[in-house]
Amino acid sequence: MAGEAKTILAYSENPDTLFELLSEARELAGKIQGEAAAVLLGEKVEANLEELGAYGASKVYIVENPQLKGFQVEAYTDALYGVAEQVKPELILIGATKRGKELAPRLAQRLKTGCVAECVGFEVADGEIQMKRIVYAGKVSSLQKVKGKPAVATVPPRLFEKRKAEGKAEAVSLQVEVKAPKAEILEVKPKEVSGVRIEEAEVVVCGGRGIKSKEDFKLLGELAEILGGQVGCSRPIAADRGWFTEWVGLSGKKVKPTLYFAVGVSGAIQHVAGIRGSKIVVAINKDPEAPIFADADYGIVGDLYKVLPALIESLKKHLKKG
Amino acid sequence: MKIVVCAKYALDPGEIRIDPSGKPMLDRVPRKISDIDKNAMEAAINLKEKHGGTIQVVAFGPESARDGLKELLAMGADEAYLVVDPSDGRLDTMATAEALAAAIQKLGGFDLILCGEATIDGYAGQVGPRLAEKLGVPQVTYARSLTVEDGSLIAERDLEDAYEKVKVPLPALVSVTREINTPRIPTLMAILKASKKPFTLWKLEDVGLSREQLEQLSGIELVDMQGFAVERKRVVIKDKPVEEAVEELVSYLFKEKVLGA
């Protein structure tokens, strides 16, 4: 429809992620003479229009429905589909949390459109939005375009900064059909989330399966503290052993510190995919054949239980003097 | 129970090289069954062992995928079906889901579709949810355990901030995580037996689709690809007393100016 503003819709069940998406959507909307809008879904919704406006939303589309109690992907797909049918956006941005990553493709399938998963950047060429994503375990950056309208994309949390500016949002309530989901949530066991923003750390000390117990991570903590850094881990430490909630790698966090320590980490390609942005990578591993040495700048072949205490002592000495 | 496992014969990203101009060299990259699809296969076998039934593997990919699917037959699948992708992998996840859905519909009903949380090459995690939507069944993603009781499936999902236990009626689609199990390695006997198991190759036309139709359905156009070659210095300190090795490392780090102010 000529003359009508092009809309970029942003949705995330996580409020901070929504603000980040809106800030990026506002910038992108500026390049296509459009506007950014937020979508809020829930059984009952409280919209802070001032805040949403400041982060970039011109409009806030609200769907309130008893079926939207708790995040159920079937119901949330219905709701977001209903919003998209009425608003006819150019692009729908969804936060790439696990919930977002299961919602976006289901929604895109219903809209019969393409979806770019975990976009790390946007470009506008000839008025068209192009999206960048990383493929092949971090080795290749792929620039893609969605053929139809609307385009759907998921965006990793904390990739873009939330930025406040002048702006006011107007609330628009929408009636959409939401069917009762077939799935039922029986129990939610919250994880103890550390709140550490490892993506932003200048130094990351990452432990793998070479670390024998959760207790032993204190050694890594000590090293991290001396260097003003954060502790991270490989996927099995978090997902198998449950010692942490987040991990570094292809399916976890992408870090970009000046100094990265891989301690008792073998260096699987999926792990390395998350550390490509590091300036200097140091590996400590007792196996001289471990692949991590090929992806490290400096390595020590040795038992981490001997190397780490010695390294901590040495750094204490040198950094005090320095 | 009728179980369908979806599997991708994926490019092995570990084998991809970047040419001097920065373009990835994607020709003749070795392929393998995407790792997490083997976890889906193992989950299917565990369910079959408990509840009986059949396991059919369905894939959309190049003709060479036959080799990979043989591995899944050796693990314990009863039959394998390969819909040949005529596009050399240029089609997107929507086209893939359409092709898989058409094949699954041709096979008749199902109780459960299992797939991996994402594939090792694209890591998009889209095909599962798209397939569930296309077939009109509920989806459970990121399952790290699952059981079936009285026509319902109970799964524990691994989300960033919580474990979520959900119950869905069958038929349903479940995507599993790497942590749900350890995929078995087939014995030589099983590998030999697998060569006698039914393997069916379908053209798109055999499942009621055409190449033109799928290209139209494919929602994404590739604009450009750029490889990242991260070069590391690879200085390895070994065969030295710990104190000496550590001092050497620390002096390197000072030279790199990465140790604080």
Ligand SMILES: Cc1cc2nc3c(=O)[nH]c(=O)nc-3n(C[C@H](O)[C@H](O)[C@H](O)COP(=O)(O)OP(=O)(O)OC[C@H]3O[C@@H](n4cnc5c(N)ncnc54)[C@H](O)[C@@H]3O)c2cc1C
């Ligand atoms: C699709 C997909 C996505 C994945 N995503 C991720 C991801 O995002 N992040 C991730 O990390 N993994 C991921 N994985 C898993 C990955 O493939 C590896 O299995 C995992 O990274 C291995 O973890 P690790 O290095 O801690 O353990 P291991 O591979 O078991 O390595 C342990 C290392 O510790 C060393 N070691 C043992 N004891 C000592 C000691 N005393 N001193 C010194 N060294 C010691 C050993 O030599 C070994 O090299 C993914 C896998 C798949 C298929």
